[in-house]
Amino acid sequence: MRNSESLKKNNDFRKVYRTGRSHANKNLVMYVRRNDLARNRIGISVSKKVGNSVVRHHLTRLIRESYRLHEEQYRIGYDVVVVARVHARDCTYAEIERAMLQLAAKHHLLEDKRTG
Numbered sequence: 617m618r619n620s621e622s623l624k625k626n627n628d629f630r631k632v633y634r635t636g637r638s639h640a641n642k643n644l645v646m647y648v649r650r651n652d653l654a655r656n657r658i659g660i661s662v663s664k665k666v667g668n669s670v671v672r673h674h675l676t677r678l679i680r681e682s683y684r685l686h687e688e689q690y691r692i693g694y695d696v697v698v699v700a701r702v703h704a705r706d707c708t709y710a711e712i713e714r715a716m717l718q719l720a721a722k723h724h725l726l727e728d729k730r731t732g
Contacts, residue, residue, distance in 0.1 A: 619692055620683070623659030632659070632697045639722040643704040643711065644679070646719035647697040656690060658683055659697040667705050675700045675712075682713040689726050696725070 623629060636649030651657060660679050662672040679698050683690075698719075704712065720726050 619687060619690075620656040620658055623657045623695060623697065628657070628695065629659055629661070629697055632695045636695070636697070637723065639719050640701075641715050641718055643701055643707055643715040644719060645699040645701065646716075646723060647699070648723045648725065649695045651693060651695045653693060656687075656692060657695045659695070660700075661697060662700040666700055666702050671705055672700075675704055675707075678707075678709050678712045679716065682709070682716045685713075686717065686720075690720065691725050691727055694725065 623632070632647045632649045636647040638645055638647045640646070658680075660676050662675050664672070666672055666675065679700065683696075683698075698716070704715075707715075717726070
């Protein structure tokens with residue numbers, strides 16, 4: 617991830633939860649907060665309710681890969697926390713990718729690539 621780093625500290629997660637805006641769909645919840653940095657910071661949270669450690673880690677990898685492949689489309693300067701819902705346990709990569717892009721669009725995080 618070129619323009620991003622991971623959110624790791626619990627305090628950073630809580631700050632995004634408390635002061636950020638959230639949108640959700642049936643698979644994911646995305647919290648977004650402006651960070652005034654020259655990069656994005658992404659955090660991923662998958663609860664034990666979703667499944668065992670193998671399932672949770674698999675979902676984390678799907679979400680991170682979806683973000684990484686579309687990273688150049690995201691606006692810079694935001695903290696993003698993605699929370700996987702229980703329904704996401706059975707999702708394919710394509711469904712997670714679609715859910716991520718849908719939520720990013722709701723948050724107006726995607727750059728407008730139209731010219732003209």
